Amino acid sequence: MGNREDLLTAAMECLRTKGYARTTARDITERAGTSLAAIGYHYGGIRNLLNEAVHAALEQWSDAEHARLRDAPPDETFLERFGAVWARTIENVRADRGLWAASFELMSQVDHVPELREQLRRAVRGARTGNVAMFDGVDEDTVSDEEARSVGALYYAIQAGVVMQWLIDPDGAPKAEDLVAGLRAIAAKAVEEG
DSSP states (O other): OHHHHHHHHHHHHHHHHHHHTTTTTHHHHHHTTTTHHHHHHHHHHHHHHHHHHHHHHHHHHHHHHHHHOOOOOOOOTTTHHHHHHHHHHHHHHHTTTTHHHHHHHHTTTTTOOHHHHHHHHHHHHHHHHHHHHHHHHHHGGGOOOOIIIIHOOOOOOOHHHHHHHHOTTTSSOOOOOHHHHHHHHHHHHHHHHH
């Protein structure tokens, strides 16, 4: 790996252990074995590096989850896939709590770092499309803009809420089976009302 990749890897590690706001340039360069100037040269500053590290780490998780779903049994039902996605998401939040917390810290910076808003806007739009593909078991290229704006936005809202609950109250946060039961209850009410 080169300095750029070493810095990104070190930044992801620091996010996991120290969080977004508490990670310093020195923390990253000591872990990466590079100079402080390397951050400016490769990323233009520590915030750009940290922003990219959060995005890259969450992208790795998303790619791994998409790969798992591609390998899922072809006869897996929607509710089985829905439960499996939540089980894996919760497992990842528990295993990589610092990174998920850092993603919320990053979101809190949108009013202070102008270029961050555009980066996060693109990431959220991509996540909506990716969530439809993940939960519905389809290729991202087949997800329409309307599906992303409606179904994808709903999945994203639920995902953000579930992650937040696991970060704040892991003992009381919903498990995958709770979310499946909740979806069943909502669907039953919708069917009942016609």
